[in-house]
């Protein structure tokens with residue numbers, strides 16, 4: 001049977017380790033027939049190049065720091081060396097200084113660090129999408145990753161504010177890009193033990209009880225359910241869905257206690 005991404009060309013931005021949600025998205029997308037390009041930034045790029053070898057098929061690794069205007073400007077050219085267009089873009093990127101913004105530092109979070117967190121984690125959904133638009137002239141799908149920003153969590157602090165920005169950003173992008181046939185959606189994942197998560201002081205508090213309170217249970221080491229949802233949203237099986245947030249959290253968000 002043909003995969004649900006057969007013939008599609010997808011950029012997955014934000015792959016460092018094989019624990020990265022982006023890595024699982026790239027793997028599942030390849031398994032479903034997509035041609036996949038992955039990206040990362042800075043010193044982590046070397047790790048990404050090594051980790052890319054663990055994907056089922058070869059995937060070009062591009063350099064992209066979403067805070068660097070020159071990187072964004074040259075992105076279509078870099079992508080163009082491998083594929084002539086894109087059908088999907090996955091934004092799997094977030095950063096907030098764990099020392100100053102996370103783990104109970106909410107009241108003292110300094111603005112320059114907050115500004116960085118918002119730029120990397122929220123604004124970049126718009127700047128990355130915008131950079132990829134020249135390659136999406138026939139429409140497509142943009143998918144980002146959030147952590148439910150409708151409530152306050154232990155430890156998550158300013159990253160929660162950045163995620164609220166991301167969630168709003170995706171709705172405005174959905175509004176402006178719908179007429180071009182581009183859908184923009186988010187997957188709201190439960191806690192997963194990735195590099196970014198382990199850097200959050202107090203992450204264990206956040207994930208405590210997730211498994212027992214979720215009607216479906218929750219395995220915080222299994223990125224596959226989240227990756228599958230991202231791939232489904234990239235596919236043609238959500239043709240009339242945009243500005244949506246799909247929870248992949250074992251059902252935790254729907255329970256009162």
Ligand SMILES: NC(=O)c1ccc[n+]([C@@H]2O[C@H](COP(=O)([O-])OP(=O)(O)OC[C@H]3O[C@@H](n4cnc5c(N)ncnc54)[C@H](O)[C@@H]3O)[C@@H](O)[C@H]2O)c1
Pocket residue numbers: 013014015016017019020021022040041044064065066067091092093094095120145146147188189190191192193194195196197
């Ligand atoms: N792990 C969780 O519990 C969880 C839950 C819900 C949502 N998410 C979200 O999933 C996404 C992926 O995170 P992850 O958990 O796989 O962690 P991860 O650390 O593996 O991935 C985050 C990626 O962002 C990249 N990045 C950071 N700053 C960047 C910049 N300036 N330019 C380009 N790339 C940059 C990192 O290099 C890394 O590859 C994030 O948006 C995260 O908030 C994670």
